[in-house]
Amino acid sequence: MKKWFDKESLKQISLYEKGVSHMKTSTVGSLQKLGKERLKDLLYQMILIRNFEEAVEKQFMQGKIHGTMHLCIGQEPTAVGACAVLTNEDKITSTHRGHGHCIAKGSEVKYMMAELLGKETGYCKGKGGSMHIADLEIGNIGANGIVAGGLPLGCGAALTSKKKDLGFVVVCFFGDGATNEGAFHESVNIASAWKLPVIFFCENNQYGMSSSIKEMTNIENLADRASSYGIPGVTIDGTDVIAVMEETQKALDRAKNGEGPTLIEAKTYRWRGHSKSDARKYRTRDEEHDWMTNRDGIKLFKERLLNEGIITSEEIVEVEEKVKKVLDEAIEFAENSPEPSLSSLEEDVFA
Amino acid sequence: MREITYAEAINEVMCQEIEANEDVFILGEDIGIYGGAFGLTRGMIEKLGPEKVLNTPISEQAITGVAIGAALMGMRPILELQFSDFVTVAMDQIVNQAAKIRYMYGGKGKVPIVIRTPGGSGAGFAAQHSQSLEAWMAHIPGLKVVQPSTAYDAKGLFRAALEDDNPVIFYEHKLLYGMKDDVPEESYVIPLGKADIKREGKDVTVVATSIMVHRALQAAEELEKEGISVEVIDPRTLVPLDIETIVESVKKTGRAVVVYEAVQRGGYGAEIASVINEGEAFDYLDAPVVRLGGKAVPIPYNPTLEKKAVPQVEDIINAIKSTVVTYA
Ligand SMILES: Cc1ncc(C[n+]2csc(CCOP(=O)(O)OP(=O)(O)O)c2C)c(N)n1
Numbered sequence: 001m002k003k004w005f006d007k008e009s010l011k012q013i014s015l016y017e018k019g020v021s022h023m024k025t026s027t028v029g030s031l032q033k034l035g036k037e038r039l040k041d042l043l044y045q046m047i048l049i050r051n052f053e054e055a056v057e058k059q060f061m062q063g064k065i066h067g068t069m070h071l072c073i074g075q076e077p078t079a080v081g082a083c084a085v086l087t088n089e090d091k092i093t094s095t096h097r098g099h100g101h102c103i104a105k106g107s108e109v110k111y112m113m114a115e116l117l118g119k120e121t122g123y124c125k126g127k128g129g130s131m132h133i134a135d136l137e138i139g140n141i142g143a144n145g146i147v148a149g150g151l152p153l154g155c156g157a158a159l160t161s162k163k164k165d166l167g168f169v170v171v172c173f174f175g176d177g178a179t180n181e182g183a184f185h186e187s188v189n190i191a192s193a194w195k196l197p198v199i200f201f202c203e204n205n206q207y208g209m210s211s212s213i214k215e216m217t218n219i220e221n222l223a224d225r226a227s228s229y230g231i232p233g234v235t236i237d238g239t240d241v242i243a244v245m246e247e248t249q250k251a252l253d254r255a256k257n258g259e260g261p262t263l264i265e266a267k268t269y270r271w272r273g274h275s276k277s278d279a280r281k282y283r284t285r286d287e288e289h290d291w292m293t294n295r296d297g298i299k300l301f302k303e304r305l306l307n308e309g310i311i312t313s314e315e316i317v318e319v320e321e322k323v324k325k326v327l328d329e330a331i332e333f334a335e336n337s338p339e340p341s342l343s344s345l346e347e348d349v350f351a
Numbered sequence: 352m353r354e355i356t357y358a359e360a361i362n363e364v365m366c367q368e369i370e371a372n373e374d375v376f377i378l379g380e381d382i383g384i385y386g387g388a389f390g391l392t393r394g395m396i397e398k399l400g401p402e403k404v405l406n407t408p409i410s411e412q413a414i415t416g417v418a419i420g421a422a423l424m425g426m427r428p429i430l431e432l433q434f435s436d437f438v439t440v441a442m443d444q445i446v447n448q449a450a451k452i453r454y455m456y457g458g459k460g461k462v463p464i465v466i467r468t469p470g471g472s473g474a475g476f477a478a479q480h481s482q483s484l485e486a487w488m489a490h491i492p493g494l495k496v497v498q499p500s501t502a503y504d505a506k507g508l509f510r511a512a513l514e515d516d517n518p519v520i521f522y523e524h525k526l527l528y529g530m531k532d533d534v535p536e537e538s539y540v541i542p543l544g545k546a547d548i549k550r551e552g553k554d555v556t557v558v559a560t561s562i563m564v565h566r567a568l569q570a571a572e573e574l575e576k577e578g579i580s581v582e583v584i585d586p587r588t589l590v591p592l593d594i595e596t597i598v599e600s601v602k603k604t605g606r607a608v609v610v611y612e613a614v615q616r617g618g619y620g621a622e623i624a625s626v627i628n629e630g631e632a633f634d635y636l637d638a639p640v641v642r643l644g645g646k647a648v649p650i651p652y653n654p655t656l657e658k659k660a661v662p663q664v665e666d667i668i669n670a671i672k673s674t675v676v677t678y679a
């Protein structure tokens with residue numbers, strides 16, 4: 001899948017005024033500048049991610065998916081907004097909750113679904129599963145089963161870009177919980193000291209598994225951690241896809257100009273449990289309800305597009321139908337794909 | 352007697368020990384209201400309170416070090432490491448600190464911690480959540496390594512681990528958590544370094560660990576139908592290892608098969624095989640000692656491949672036959 005706009009037009013996006021709260025939101029007028037087709041594509045990507053996750057959940061319930069899965073429903077705007085400003089040359093590192101990043105970076109859902117069903121046609125030939133989907137050709141260095149495991153790798157990719165003057169930037173996605181790992185701190189420091197072209201993108205969905213980030217750290221905004229490493233840190237509204245794009249673009253420009261990394265913290269929410277079995281005792285149904293009704297990034301974006309007269313409700317239905325078609329095909333492809341051969345067990349291990 | 356699961360047995364002994372000894376507490380990720388990733392600490396924070404059940408940030412290196420430092424000051428912490436694969440993140444604190452402190456300091460200080468952690472494959476968690484790395488630990492002087500295969504053993508061994516003044520790595524297995532067994536309610540001790548003969552036999556000795564004990568028992572049952580009598584020994588603790596029980600058994604049967612889930616190459620089974628070859632059992636051997644471990648691959652996600660990566664009952668049967676039939 002290709003990206004839907006070139007870098008030139010992005011330069012026109014105005015930088016923000018300060019939002020009402022300290023949390024940055026997108027600027028007035030930003031939609032018009034992006035143009036209808038791009039906006040429609042952002043919407044398409046977000047709906048595709050949500051419906052993909054819902055389909056995965058269903059497959060899981062039907063016992064077709066083995067092991068576990070971590071759904072990113074509710075977090076679509078962060079993946080889509082951040083990847084929207086990247087080219088295929090730019091890289092991402094992802095997490096255990098990585099399906100959205102993968103789709104937003106341009107991977108095809110049929111190969112993802114095949115991987116989740118453990119099929120030979122999957123992105124990892126059925127050997128990786130949900131937590132390890134990688135698509136190096138389009139710059140997805142991989143999901144990761146180890147919390148904060150992707151950050152050092154991302155720095156290494158960025159070092160290569162810098163050393164060889166390749167011009168690409170690396171976006172490392174990680175959760176709020178990951179910021180308590182040593183690997184986070186060591187990576188941010190080294191990237192800062194070496195001015196590596198990295199964007200540290202924290203999807204603060206408020207919880208690391210069952211632990212509220214408020215109880216696990218003593219700071220209000222995780223972006224504040226940036227200052228101790230001498231880099232800019234910014235907290236944004238992770239339900240606002242345009243704000244995510246704008247802020248990632250600024251960080252991207254900074255990285256490309258050789259000024260080094262930025263820490264972006266996007267406040268968001270994971271609607272589902274942490275993984276397959278989670279009674280969600282650590283949070284209230286009211287809190288969930290509030291996020292799901294008042295801070296649904298997809299719903300808000302649709303409303304904005306409608307209110308600003310950019311798109312009609314018929315066009316939204318068209319987008320939704322397109323998503324449905326792509327997903328139906330993906331499921332069919334995955335289900336009809338062969339299992340990996342037994343001989344593949346010992347392939348691809350060097351020693 | 353009551354039947355409870357392996358997970359319930361460990362939960363019960365932890366509660367009993369925390370209530371009985373004010374220096375004992377548990378720390379770990381998601382062990383509070385969530386009850387632990389595999390439900391092992393379910394109900395504990397409600398019953399014992401947050402002073403005894405410390406829900407930690409996702410910081411394996413720090414929480415492991417915290418447990419070690421507290422132990423050095425006289426506490427007896429239990430650390431739950433959510434998956435045994437994450438020892439990689441905590442390794443410096445375990446290997447360079449906990450294991451060596453007492454010796455390096457000339458016998459001063461002690462580090463009585465128990466690191467409880469689930470290992471093994473079979474649950475579909477793929478390469479970074481399914482490893483069996485116990486041989487790494489067993490290689491380090493100063494660490495004791497426990498690998499219970501039943502609920503009964505888990506409860507008794509856990510208490511012994513907790514009463515030990517050295518760091519103990521307590522390997523649980525994800526596939527054993529739901530397995531039931533007769534377990535007394537009152538607390539009891541199974542000493543570390545005492546193997547258990549899980550089944551008596553006369554033709555061949557199978558030394559198996561963790562989940563492989565159960566697969567070996569199934570294999571033994573199958574082979575009985577073919578007239579092969581298999582003795583199954585569970586060492587229960589790798590360090591210290593009950594060499595005597597293993598050697599005595601091999602002296603009786605003249606054949607040995609060592610079965611373990613970890614990658615065969617460099618695994619602890621190699622140590623057990625050497626112990627048999629080097630000692631007085633050697634003279635009694637009628638066949639070379641056979642090792643059966645996992646394939647040298649990361650654990651794959653696809654369920655069929657995942658099973659193929661580690662020994663199954665069928666593989667154990669074949670390994671046993673290879674020594675009994677080939678060297679008849
Ligand atoms: C090193 C390591 N520690 C613990 C885990 C278990 N684990 C997986 S995801 C997770 C929570 C991560 O929280 P966060 O970084 O906020 O990401 P989120 O799940 O919210 O997307 C934990 C504890 C792991 N996979 N790796």
Ligand SMILES: [Mg+2]
Binds near residue numbers: 176177204207209
């Ligand atoms: Mg989180």
